Structures are given as C-alpha cells and as structure tokens.
Amino acid sequence: MRITAKADYAVRAAVELARAQIEAGGADVPVKGEHLAHAQDIPQKFLENILTELRRAGIVRTRRGAEGGYRLARPAKEITVADVLRAVEGPLAGVQGIQPQDLRYGGAAERLPEVWVALRAGLRSVLEHVTLADIANGKLPKAVTAKTADDDAWERR
Amino acid sequence: MRITAKADYAVRAAVELARAQIEAGGADVPVKGEHLAHAQDIPQKFLENILTELRRAGIVRTRRGAEGGYRLARPAKEITVADVLRAVEGPLAGVQGIQPQDLRYGGAAERLPEVWVALRAGLRSVLEHVTLADIANGKLPKAVTAKTADDDAWERR
DNA sequence: GTGATTGTCGACTAAATCAATCGACAATGT
C-alpha cells in the first residue's frame, strides 16, 4: 500500500505539464525533459523513461529535436490522477497481479475479496475525481477536500 | 498501489483465527500453524514468519509445544484489517517511507500531498471499519457494502 | 524426566521490482 517514487514522479511531471498547458491558454507548447526534471527535482533520465511510458499510454505527446519536448495529449481537466497511475503501475489494488474480483478463497476468508474490491473503490473515489488541472490550479475537488477536512486524516498513522 | 502476498496472507490467517475464536465461543484454543497454512493454502514457513510479526505487533498470542499454536490476542471484533496490514507493512500510503503530510513539493505539484492524504483517508474509510469478525462471519459492514454495491466497483480497471 | 510436538529466530536464497544511469540512435528545427 505504498506510493512508489515512480508513481509520484509521474504525477508530478504530469501536473507540471498541466500547468504549462493552462498557462499557454491551450496552445500546444512542448516542455523540455530537462525543464520538467529541474522543476520537480526528479532525475532526468529516470523521468524520461517514465514520460515514454506516459506517451505509450496516450497521456502525453512528444516531439523530438530542438524545440521538442513533452506536452499533454488531452486537456488537463480530462486527465485524472488514476489515469497516470495506471499508466505507470498496473491496475490498482491487485493481489499478485490478479484483480480482486477474480480471487477465490476458501474457508473463513471467503468474503475477503469483497473487502479488496471496496478498498479499490476507496482509492478510486479519490483518484478518479482529481484531474491534473485541479492540482495545477490549486483547486482540489470535494472528493479530496471532504476527506482532508477531517483532522483525523492528517494524523500520523 | 498493490496488495502484497504477505499482506493478503496475514489477513487471511488472521481471519481464520477469528473464526476459530468465534467457533470456540470465546474460549482460547490455539490453532496450529500447520492448520492455518493448510486451511488458507499458504506456505507454512512463510506464514510462520508473518505470524511472528503479528505477535510482535500484539495482534496474536502464541504457545509453543504440543497443544501449542496461535490465537488472537483480542476479540476478533476489535481487530481491523488496517491493524493487520500496518503490522506487516508499514504505515499506509507513504511515498518512499515518508508520510504524505510530511511531503513538500514545489511548483505546480504544491497541492499534491493533499491528494495523497485524501487517498490514505480513502483507504482508511474501508480498512479501519472492517473487523476480522466481520469477514469471518460473512457480515460485511456498510463501509464495504456501500462501496461494492456500485456495479462500477466490480469493473475491470 | 523423556520424548514428541510446536513456535522462535536468524540466516540464507532466488527472483522481481525499484530507482536509477548510459550510450547509440532517430527526429526535428535553424
């Protein structure tokens, strides 16, 4: 249940691209890998690997050469954090690569898969409702603020 | 964002212990490691490592020797899935071992930590409300059923 | 007490994943 550096880097880079898209008013200006790496303090070569995965997933578009770089393939408000995470890690909340709804357990644990499905739904209730534009604009949706509003959410556990 | 085999094993073994506790009507009868391993089809030696971690976390109690075995340290209805997961993996939803509320990002990703905190809250909204007794009895609480009720929750994503 | 049973602990291993790094190559703009 941890967030890997790669997942974190992917989202941060994508958010940075979102801001560039918004600042350009929708104009399609590519951002260089070097700029992204520097802006978010991510090792450049590692980031480039990640961005290539995002390209293959259809989340970013690229251009080579001078004046080349990376940009989002769609409007930032149409890309969710879940989209980015699934692009770099696999499906959410699998057990050994198996999706929870495909698990079969015997004995007392028969109903456990339902718990894992609910867990995944809990993840999705956040990740599928936050877009890159939300984060870049600093305007988080209720799916987030409702959960962080509870003091308990900030407790160290 | 995956559930490791270890985490899954830990919960399944704990649920099996919960059922034994419930069937015994609260009487404290230890269950052998071999029985647990067989009942849930978990490699026995690996499971014993896990059960030792659960003991160190105060979730199970053990007895050696003939007539020895494992049992829950507390009533099954007082132990949540979150308790078990935190015992075998660390805190939920950290980025490289750092808890989300301690992260600081610059630039466009400034608000990202709040998203991770909300994510963790989403996990907790499920994991802290399901007890071992709930699973062993096959009576899942609303925190779970409300989320699995949605057809979308079962979709393959 | 003896012996069988069962958990404890540390060491060990193989494989996968994580977190990068590197270099040759392919596009692209000036």
Added chain:
DNA sequence: ACATTGTCGATTGATTTAGTCGACAATCAC
C-alpha cells in the same frame, strides 16, 4: 550540416518480495 531533444535497450545496485532451512526453546503427555 548541425545542434538539440526524445527513444530505446542494456545494465546496474539496492531493496523488497516470497520463500526456505536448521538449530533452538518452550510446552505437553506420559
């Protein structure tokens, strides 16, 4: 032509994952 920038595969070292093994310690039945 040339400098710039992304692409791709290979490689690396550390860590985690998923186990296995064996000596040892506790406990019970007899």
